[in-house]
Amino acid sequence: MSFNNLDTLYRSVIMDHYKNPRNKGVLEGSLTVNMNNPTCGDRILLTMQVEEGIVKDTKFEGEGCSISMSSASMMTQAIKGKTVEEALTLSKTFSDMIQGKDYSDDIDLGDIEALQGVCKFPARIKCATLAWKAMEKGVNEGI
Numbered sequence: 001m002s003f004n005n006l007d008t009l010y011r012s013v014i015m016d017h018y019k020n021p022r023n024k025g026v027l028e029g030s031l032t033v034n035m036n037n038p039t040c041g042d043r044i045l046l047t048m049q050v051e052e053g054i055v056k057d058t059k060f061e062g063e064g065c066s067i068s069m070s071s072a073s074m075m076t077q078a079i080k081g082k083t084v085e086e087a088l089t090l091s092k093t094f095s096d097m098i099q100g101k102d103y104s105d106d107i108d109l110g111d112i113e114a115l116q117g118v119c120k121f122p123a124r125i126k127c128a129t130l131a132w133k134a135m136e137k138g139v140n141e142g143i
Helices: 004-018 066-079 084-099 110-120 122-140
Strands: 031-037 041-052 054-063
Touching: 004 031, 004 084, 004 110, 031 066, 031 122, 041 066, 041 110, 041 122, 054 066, 054 110, 066 084, 066 122, 084 122, 110 122
Parallel strands: none
Antiparallel strands: 031 041, 041 054
């Protein structure tokens, strides 16, 4: 597949998550993390239900650019049902990918890989990582 076709595919995956976010909403009585990116105004409210070291459910609400909101949608999909350790490993892999570093391809990133091109736009990295930072904060404080 040529780079242009891949770029178009990735763009459509990002826009699909932005226009049709997965796991939108709030889980009552769960771990709650509020974070924002003052640089561009993105904000997220992430709620997670973690039981016995497993992310049973997670939802988000927020507002921001397409990168920020689609990343939150992808992240909530990816960590649901995972152990906290697996979610943190996925977050580390995502962080390496988004910064243009080498990352383990042993982990299936699925739709998340569509955000790979963000590494070419350093100002947008904080947008893409906002939800992931919220998740890390939530599981680290909630354990």
